[in-house]
Amino acid sequence: MKKHFKVISILMVFVLLALTSMACAKKDDAGSAGGAAGGKNVTLDFVWFSDGKEGEVMKNIIKDYETKNPNVKINLIEIAYKDLSTKLKTMITGGQPPALARISTTEIGAFSNQALDLATYVGGVDKFTEQFIDSIKPYYVVNNKVIAAPMDVTANGLFYNKTLFDKAGVKVPTSPDNIWTWDEFQAALKQVMEKGGAKYGMVWDFTPHRWSTLLYQFGGSMISPDGTKATINDEAGVQAAEYFKKLHTDGTMPTSVWFGGENPNNLFRSGTVAAHLAGNWMISNYKDITNFEWGVTYMPKAKQRSSVPGGKFVMAFNGSKVEKEAADFIQYLSTKEVNSKFNQESLFMSPRKDSAKLDYEFGKEMFEIFSDELNNTSAAAAEDWSKQTIVPKFSNDLKNSLVEVIAGKTTAKEAMDKTAKAIDKAIAEDKK
Known part of the structure; x- marks a missing residue:
């Protein structure tokens, strides 16, 4: 009897050891x-x-x-x-x-x-x-x-009304190898307006972030790489502001967005606008459009390609x-x-x-x-916009300066010089 009890005890020890080992293994698997x-x-x-x-x-x-x-x-x-x-x-x-x-x-x-x-x-x-x-x-x-x-x-990018482009007989770039320059793109928009029936060539979100896409494409930046001074009033910044004004004054873009705050999304949804420069999140936003076909194509380039990440x-x-x-x-x-x-x-x-x-x-x-736009984006874009203790302090100044340029109240150079002073002030305050 004692011998039988001893055998049972030994078996119970083995069982307990096996169960413990299995539990540890399960625990290790979960950890890994x-x-x-x-x-x-x-x-x-x-x-x-x-x-x-x-x-x-x-x-x-x-x-x-x-x-x-x-x-x-x-x-x-x-x-x-x-x-x-x-x-x-x-x-x-x-x-x-x-x-x-x-x-x-x-x-x-x-x-x-x-x-x-x-x-x-x-x-x-x-x-x-x-x-x-x-x-x-x-x-x-x-x-x-x-x-x-x-x-x-x-990323910022370019949405277009495929129905209007097709009606005008204008084909958009299908590869990074054949993208338009800004002048070529503007000429294409004019054709979509004349032959496709578009009321406006394009709309552009009323934000400094979206406008800065053009700044980086012209090879510019808002702030020097070392973060010590404004660079927005360099030649590239002035050229970007001047070109933005041109897009408005020649009728390619309506002034109602940057002057009156009209919603560019609603304008594009109306089917009367050829293109919309906006963020990739509009892919989901525009998903429910049924009154026309739309798509995404490559943004034009100036000195270089760039988006804003x-x-x-x-x-x-x-x-x-x-x-x-x-x-x-x-x-x-x-x-x-x-x-x-x-x-x-x-x-x-x-x-x-x-x-x-x-x-x-x-x-x-x-x-x-x-994704391709991001892979071809200027390093200055993230370097600028990552400085979030500085940028909010001058972003309204930049937006107001651009409005004044479009309205013809000031020159692009004067506006960018004024914005540069606001940037330098923000940099100085950030160092205190």
């Missing part, structure tokens, strides 16, 4: 899937805003991550974009920063001092940044620190007490598989070099043209 499992139970507060359906896409990604990492709970705090800065400032000054936040190019500079340097968690600056398109690097690498990770990217990023914060887990989740979001899923399902553009061509449910070829 996401990088954060197997540690303490943590909750990551993730401040989030949505422009479209990307919030639902992110919720599914979070669900997958939590399944692979059962010790991690991600609390998505959804807010309106207009409340983002206030929400983050309140949490940070109250000593309770979130683990993570979705950040746009407008806020990324404002919170860079509170951001966790991800470099040590993601294999170093060079290894991490080489995955993403070069033109957005100035936004998220500051003083050799990785202060955020790119999630999606935006933007986008959204994910930032982790110092002082959250879950920095390691937050960094692990960011690394997961940055992988090709997860980032591609997020952008493809959200109808966004991926910042990853290996995800320029995604299998979108709509507009696949259009997104590829926007």
